[in-house]
Amino acid sequence: MLEAAETGARLSKAEYAETVPQLRVDLINAQYDLRLADFPVIVIIAGDDRLAANELVNRLNEWLDARYLRTHVLGDLTSEESERPRFWRLWQSLPPKGQIAVWAGGLFRQVHAYLRGETTAEELATWSRHLESLQDQLLADGALVVKFFLHSGRREQKARLKGAERDPELGWRVDQRDWARLDELADARPVVERLLRQFSAPGSPWNVVEATDARYRDVTVARILRDALLARLAQAGAPPPAAAVSMFSGAGRSALTAVDLAATIDRAEYRKRLNVLQARLHRLSLEARDRGLTSVLAFEGWDAAGKGGTIRRITQALEAGDYRVIPTAAPTEEERRYHYLWRFWRDLPRAGTTVIYDRTWYGRVLVERVEGFAQPGEWQRAYDEINDFEEQLAERGYYVAKFWLHLSPEEQLARFQARADTPYKQHKITDEDWRNRERWDDYAEAVEETVARTSTDRAPWYVIPANDKRWARIAVLEAVTKGLKRSLRQA
Amino acid sequence: MLEAAETGARLSKAEYAETVPQLRVDLINAQYDLRLADFPVIVIIAGDDRLAANELVNRLNEWLDARYLRTHVLGDLTSEESERPRFWRLWQSLPPKGQIAVWAGGLFRQVHAYLRGETTAEELATWSRHLESLQDQLLADGALVVKFFLHSGRREQKARLKGAERDPELGWRVDQRDWARLDELADARPVVERLLRQFSAPGSPWNVVEATDARYRDVTVARILRDALLARLAQAGAPPPAAAVSMFSGAGRSALTAVDLAATIDRAEYRKRLNVLQARLHRLSLEARDRGLTSVLAFEGWDAAGKGGTIRRITQALEAGDYRVIPTAAPTEEERRYHYLWRFWRDLPRAGTTVIYDRTWYGRVLVERVEGFAQPGEWQRAYDEINDFEEQLAERGYYVAKFWLHLSPEEQLARFQARADTPYKQHKITDEDWRNRERWDDYAEAVEETVARTSTDRAPWYVIPANDKRWARIAVLEAVTKGLKRSLRQA
Numbered sequence: 001m002l003e004a005a006e007t008g009a010r011l012s013k014a015e016y017a018e019t020v021p022q023l024r025v026d027l028i029n030a031q032y033d034l035r036l037a038d039f040p041v042i043v044i045i046a047g048d049d050r051l052a053a054n055e056l057v058n059r060l061n062e063w064l065d066a067r068y069l070r071t072h073v074l075g076d077l078t079s080e081e082s083e084r085p086r087f088w089r090l091w092q093s094l095p096p097k098g099q100i101a102v103w104a105g106g107l108f109r110q111v112h113a114y115l116r117g118e119t120t121a122e123e124l125a126t127w128s129r130h131l132e133s134l135q136d137q138l139l140a141d142g143a144l145v146v147k148f149f150l151h152s153g154r155r156e157q158k159a160r161l162k163g164a165e166r167d168p169e170l171g172w173r174v175d176q177r178d179w180a181r182l183d184e185l186a187d188a189r190p191v192v193e194r195l196l197r198q199f200s201a202p203g204s205p206w207n208v209v210e211a212t213d214a215r216y217r218d219v220t221v222a223r224i225l226r227d228a229l230l231a232r233l234a235q236a237g238a239p240p241p242a243a244a245v246s247m248f249s250g251a252g253r254s255a256l257t258a259v260d261l262a263a264t265i266d267r268a269e270y271r272k273r274l275n276v277l278q279a280r281l282h283r284l285s286l287e288a289r290d291r292g293l294t295s296v297l298a299f300e301g302w303d304a305a306g307k308g309g310t311i312r313r314i315t316q317a318l319e320a321g322d323y324r325v326i327p328t329a330a331p332t333e334e335e336r337r338y339h340y341l342w343r344f345w346r347d348l349p350r351a352g353t354t355v356i357y358d359r360t361w362y363g364r365v366l367v368e369r370v371e372g373f374a375q376p377g378e379w380q381r382a383y384d385e386i387n388d389f390e391e392q393l394a395e396r397g398y399y400v401a402k403f404w405l406h407l408s409p410e411e412q413l414a415r416f417q418a419r420a421d422t423p424y425k426q427h428k429i430t431d432e433d434w435r436n437r438e439r440w441d442d443y444a445e446a447v448e449e450t451v452a453r454t455s456t457d458r459a460p461w462y463v464i465p466a467n468d469k470r471w472a473r474i475a476v477l478e479a480v481t482k483g484l485k486r487s488l489r490q491a
Numbered sequence: 492m493l494e495a496a497e498t499g500a501r502l503s504k505a506e507y508a509e510t511v512p513q514l515r516v517d518l519i520n521a522q523y524d525l526r527l528a529d530f531p532v533i534v535i536i537a538g539d540d541r542l543a544a545n546e547l548v549n550r551l552n553e554w555l556d557a558r559y560l561r562t563h564v565l566g567d568l569t570s571e572e573s574e575r576p577r578f579w580r581l582w583q584s585l586p587p588k589g590q591i592a593v594w595a596g597g598l599f600r601q602v603h604a605y606l607r608g609e610t611t612a613e614e615l616a617t618w619s620r621h622l623e624s625l626q627d628q629l630l631a632d633g634a635l636v637v638k639f640f641l642h643s644g645r646r647e648q649k650a651r652l653k654g655a656e657r658d659p660e661l662g663w664r665v666d667q668r669d670w671a672r673l674d675e676l677a678d679a680r681p682v683v684e685r686l687l688r689q690f691s692a693p694g695s696p697w698n699v700v701e702a703t704d705a706r707y708r709d710v711t712v713a714r715i716l717r718d719a720l721l722a723r724l725a726q727a728g729a730p731p732p733a734a735a736v737s738m739f740s741g742a743g744r745s746a747l748t749a750v751d752l753a754a755t756i757d758r759a760e761y762r763k764r765l766n767v768l769q770a771r772l773h774r775l776s777l778e779a780r781d782r783g784l785t786s787v788l789a790f791e792g793w794d795a796a797g798k799g800g801t802i803r804r805i806t807q808a809l810e811a812g813d814y815r816v817i818p819t820a821a822p823t824e825e826e827r828r829y830h831y832l833w834r835f836w837r838d839l840p841r842a843g844t845t846v847i848y849d850r851t852w853y854g855r856v857l858v859e860r861v862e863g864f865a866q867p868g869e870w871q872r873a874y875d876e877i878n879d880f881e882e883q884l885a886e887r888g889y890y891v892a893k894f895w896l897h898l899s900p901e902e903q904l905a906r907f908q909a910r911a912d913t914p915y916k917q918h919k920i921t922d923e924d925w926r927n928r929e930r931w932d933d934y935a936e937a938v939e940e941t942v943a944r945t946s947t948d949r950a951p952w953y954v955i956p957a958n959d960k961r962w963a964r965i966a967v968l969e970a971v972t973k974g975l976k977r978s979l980r981q982a
Contacts, residue, residue: 061803061806071811079571312549315549316549320545321565322564350569423512424512424515
């Protein structure tokens with residue numbers, strides 16, 4: 001696969017001079033058309049030739065308009081990055097619709113870490129599975145992903161390094177790492193080839209480009225990129241792919257019906273339990289801070305089910321600097337320019353703290369599904385996407401728990417009316433709440449499917465009966481203290 | 492000043508129950524009106540009573556709508572934060588117009604660090620000078636800044652801590668730090684009082700609130716906040732304050748006229764120098780990376796003066812992962828919701844890397860001044876604001892250099908025409924460029940004043956003759972290599 005690219009392809013100075021001006025015009029024009037288009041572009045530059053990748057990145061920044069291009073070189077993780085799941089930085093680096101991101105490096109680095117025994121085969125497999133999933137998600141979301149692997153033969157690289165070292169004017173471009181990489185090239189090849197095959201996707205193959213001749217390399221990459229941009233722009237506005245069929249069978253639905261809504265607790269008992277549980281949570285949270293264990297608590301539930309009050313009973317037990325509550329509303333205009341999971345990745349906290357989402361990424365399979373804001377194909381693939389997201393949190397050692405606060409329709413009605421009668425709560429009830437209420441059964445079906453398909457050992461759903469608010473608060477605090485304690489024990 | 496607040500003020504349960512509902516309605520309504528207003532709100536909570544501050548933060552999050560409120564507890568610097576100038580995190584925490592940010596903690600922490608000898612008197616003075624400057628800038632920009640200092644007498648705090656420790660249900664709220672703070676309270680008082688006086692500003696006094704009684708404390712803070720919001724909302728749309736008179740005298744202008752635009756270099760000599768300088772810059776940049784020294788290079792200049800080409804000669808000498816070029820265009824809609832310096836603070840890089848701004852914060856005193864996008868009062872105070880910004884970069888150990896690429900009008904015209912004739916450069920020339928050209932003298936005056944008022948020892952301006960592009964590139968590379976070398980020696 002890689003050897004096949006070792007053809008000694010070159011481009012003469014004259015050919016280059018003849019080709020480049022028009023190529024640059026085409027690229028700039030395509031980039032300008034892209035600004036109005038409804039998809040982002042990710043250019044991935046991997047390869048076994050670091051110097052070539054460096055030069056190519058500089059070239060792309062020269063030939064494209066740098067205002068709508070952002071380059072991310074994936075070197076060692078920063079401390080900020082290493083406090084989050086591994087792919088956090090890729091999500092942080094996603095381009096908005098209409099723009100281009102260049103991701104350079106990272107793949108070969110991962111391979112070398114494996115060859116040196118710094119990561120296990122299992123870790124490499126997990127890494128590549130999540131990377132594949134990310135690519136699938138971006139492609140499904142409409143992104144154009146153009147991938148290049150810059151390859152130079154070992155002999156050519158060696159000769160170039162030697163020549164460069166002899167030439168005092170070029171000597172600065174070479175350092176010890178380049179020689180070290182050269183030694184590992186042969187061992188790396190089978191691993192790299194396997195990964196390249198794995199990351200090939202329909203509509204996004206790898207372009208292996210021989211990198212020995214700079215003129216040939218830059219022009220070849222630029223041409224492929226231009227053609228991919230033009231082809232994709234020509235398709236824009238095409239209908240989305242047909243919806244996949246839902247594989248979820250309604251049979252055996254029980255998450256909501258199994259819940260005993262009559263559960264209740266008296267006020268004195270509530271006070272006592274609340275104090276004990278808050279004290280316990282406080283101690284656990286200090287330990288979590290010391291040990292860098294992060295908590296992600298996700299709250300969903302019927303309107304007026306008491307999410308806000310429950311969340312406050314949690315935050316009261318935490319130090320003000322150790323948590324953040326993120327109320328999830330309809331995405332802003334900026335957020336709509338990204339994959340729907342982007343904003344949740346963005347807000348992942350630093351190590352040792354707690355983030356509480358008041359409504360969550362499950363909006364995709366709940367409100368967006370029921371109200372038709374997401375296409376069937378979109379919300380149907382979201383279960384896998386969400387599972388992959390949460391798996392990455394758990395793998396990073398996060399404590400993850402998800403709560404659905406469950407109510408009877410009658411109790412909800414009573415609360416809506418009480419809110420309308422309480423001046424400082426009136427802003428909490430809107431026409432939308434009344435409309436949602438009319439679609440109770442649709443929502444219930446969506447909740448059932450959600451719980452069935454996304455409750456996992458490492459990121460469980462808790463369906464909490466909340467007709468009695470106090471009972472619900474205690475139940476949630478009990479789940480959180482138990483779960484956090486277990487996570488601390490396993491960490 | 493603080494003692495005067497020790498009045499033993501309390502609020503009975505009945506008074507509280509009577510007051511709070513209407514107070515909450517008022518707060519929510521004011522917050523909703525704020526969303527459409529043209530200013531941000533910063534609520535600062537400082538104090539000598541940590542537990543009280545913690546509780547108050549939770550209370551504000553309960554009484555206000557958390558969707559338009561963001562709380563920032565200023566604890567220890569994260570690693571990400573400590574790689575930037577000290578106030579980076581405050582700039583990162585600024586609310587956009589129409590929203591509220593709560594900044595809690597930090598002030599007392601700073602005082603204690605000083606009392607313990609962890610920071611010197613000089614460092615404390617520098618810190619408070621920049622904080623004052625930040626407050627002045629925000630107020631001048633229209634922000635509402637509401638400041639609270641929560642004070643409890645030593646006796647009350649001691650009694651409360653003891654009582655809490657005896658009560659198993661409350662015991663978790665107290666820890667060792669609280670006792671340690673109590674011991675330092677007396678020594679801290681004179682320092683705190685001095686700082687409070689210093690940070691008082693017209694329109695933004697400190698509100699010292701006795702914090703011993705939780706009901707009194709929360710209601711008092713909420714009332715002051717409500718009244719401040721309502722008063723400021725009532726003023727909205729009022730005309731901006733009268734412009735200050737420019738103190739800059741045109742006499743002795745020389746930055747541009749002193750430059751020898753005939754400076755030139757032949758092609759062979761250029762090649763040779765370029766290779767030597769790039770190799771040198773590469774070595775210096777690796778050393779800077781190793782030692783965590785950050786570089787900020789700011790490029791301004793006439794249209795078509797060759798900023799892009801010059802920047803590329805710099806980036807060619809850097810590793811692709813070690814730099815970022817930020818092309819500064821007109822602010823986006825989101826950016827316009829913040830102070831004009833916000834986006835430049837946002838993009839400050841992590842330690843050891845280089846950020847190159849292609850056009851900069853000087854837009855405020857150049858294009859915004861000349862085109863009338865900024866009011867005279869706004870651009871006139873910008874010199875001080877910019878000097879303060881750059882001083883903070885230098886204090887953090889950054890290497891800072893600013894370049895104005897200077898051209899003759901005749902050379903600019905020739906380049907415009909050449910661009911119009913080169914297909915892949917046509918996008919670089921717009922009607923705006925031709926319009927700017929007609930205001931050459933206005934721009935020249937703005938540049939003269941800018942260079943005169945903002946060229947400092949630690950953040951110098953270099954006015955570079957650029958009629959010969961090659962000469963300009965060499966001159967810039969020489970300045971950067973020399974300056975970076977000096978910074979490394981001093982670091």
